[in-house]
Each structure stands twice: as C-alpha cells, then as structure tokens.
C-alpha cells in the first residue's frame with residue numbers, strides 16, 4: 001500500500017533534510033523547534049503515489065510545491081516553516097488546520113507537540129491521509145472531512161488556526177473559534193498570489209493584524225467534494 005524506505009535510504013534522506021533546514025535558516029527561519037520538526041518529518045513519503053512507489057523522491061527536499069493528487073499540492077517547505085513559525089506553537093497548543101492535503105504540515109505541527117485538528121474538503125485526500133499519517137507514526141492526529149469555512153465548532157476554541165489554501169476573505173466562523181490571545185494565519189487573495197494575513201485575537205471583539213509577504217496557494221473552495 002504505502003512505500004517503505006530502506007535504512008540506507010533513511011540516511012540519505014536525513015542528510016537531505018539537514019540541507020533543507022540550512023536553506024530555510026538562510027531564508028530567515030529562526031525558530032529552532034520549527035527547524036527541528038522539519039528535520040524529522042520524512043517529506044519524501046508524502047507525495048502522490050499512483051505507481052506503488054512515492055513519486056518525486058528526488059524533489060522531496062527541494063524547496064518546491066509538488067503534486068499530491070486530486071489536483072492539489074504540498075506546500076513549499078519555506079511556506080510551511082514560515083506559517084508554523086508565525087503561529088508560535090507551544091507544546092500542548094490546540095491547533096485547527098484547514099486543508100490537510102497530504103498531511104505534511106499536519107506532521108510538522110504534531111512534531112512540535114501540538115494537538116492537531118485538521119479539515120480536508122476532498123474525500124479522496126481525506127481517506128488517504130487518514131490511513132497514511134498513523135501508518136508513518138502520527139497516531140494522535142484528529143482528521144475531519146468537512147468544509148474549512150465552517151471550522152469545527154464542536155471542538156472550539158483553538159489556540160491557533162492555520163489555513164493552507166488561499167481564501168477570498170477571512171471566514172468569520174474561524175475568528176469566532178479562536179481563543180482570546182490566539183493567532184490565526186491565513187493567505188488571502190483570489191488570484192495567482194495571496195497575502196499572508198496574521199491576526200492575533202486581542203479581546204473577544206478585536207484583532208491585531210499584520211500582512212507579511214506574498215505566497216502562492218491552491219484556492220480554498222466552498223463545500224465538500
């Protein structure tokens with residue numbers, strides 16, 4: 001079902017991950033817990049696997065967005081590192097992720113000892129990742145097939161919320177489901193590029209907002225598929 005790598009492969013990939021971490025550091029990522037998590041998660045196992053072997057093994061540790069099936073992509077390592085750093089994850093934080101995809105970002109959050117709840121709107125990706133993450137050792141994750149615009153009111157409030165698809169606006173339900181003092185990071189924009197919005201919930205009704213740079217994401221779509 002899923003590809004198993006040999007011990008020799010593991011050493012090779014560990015070396016590649018160390019180099020990726022150095023590249024991320026050179027691009028400005030400083031949070032050591034984020035870099036440690038990226039050094040641990042076996043990114044080469046997360047790609048679209050229609051042949052019985054993971055495709056794209058050679059590209060797994062280049063700083064690229066790559067296909068994961070169902071027309072979706074795994075985010076750039078820099079984007080994952082950037083969003084995770086801005087969330088300022090502490091062990092035990094309850095985090096809502098919108099856009100599980102292949103589960104790579106989810107795994108990075110789990111390595112940082114967050115309690116992760118993640119929503120995916122495409123059934124095929126949800127089904128695959130629900131088997132895959134526990135298979136490679138991430139058993140504590142809570143995955144949901146649903147619509148990220150609605151969030152998870154039954155599990156709210158959350159310390160942190162991360163949206164990994166480009167949204168046309170900030171869904172109000174997500175703001176409501178954030179704890180006071182909590183942080184949401186969400187790329188906003190409907191064209192080719194999105195602006196990274198970071199909002200801190202200062203009081204029940206007020207937010208401090210920062211906009212930090214342009215990124216490229218697949219669109220955050222309405223309703224389930």
Ligand code: SAH
Pocket residue numbers: 072073074075098099100101102103104105106119120121122125146147148149164165218219220221222223
């Ligand atoms: N977090 C992933 C990124 C996957 S790409 C990673 O680590 O690489 C974004 C994902 O968001 C896709 O899988 C897409 O199907 C999903 N998505 C798009 N709109 C959504 C919505 N409204 N609710 C939940 N997931 C959504």
